[in-house]
Amino acid sequence: MISTSSDSSKLWFERLYAHIGLPFWAGVLLVGFVPPLILTLLGYYAYGVKTDFTGDISLGVPLLLANIVYILFPSSYIRRRIEDSPDARLAV
Secondary structure: OOOOHHHHOOOHHHHHHHHHOOOHHHHHHHHHHHHHHHHHHHHHHHHOOOOOOOOOHHHHHHHHHHHHHHHHHHHHHHHHHHHHOHHHHHHO
């Protein structure tokens, strides 16, 4: 992958999705959700670790997905807003 100036300003997970060739929404679901889901299921079934504050895997998984979407989408939005602001263009 050849790095460009636009790539270096992206967040690490945006660069990862672009490198894999996924659109942002698919990357959030695949890279952002699958590993935590596997670790959650492994902890729940292998070691009996309770999930979140619910203690039940059926309620913990949607909360896990909501937390990941809540973190990744707004952080990408904030980065784009900062780059598009007039003050950011003056600082470069």
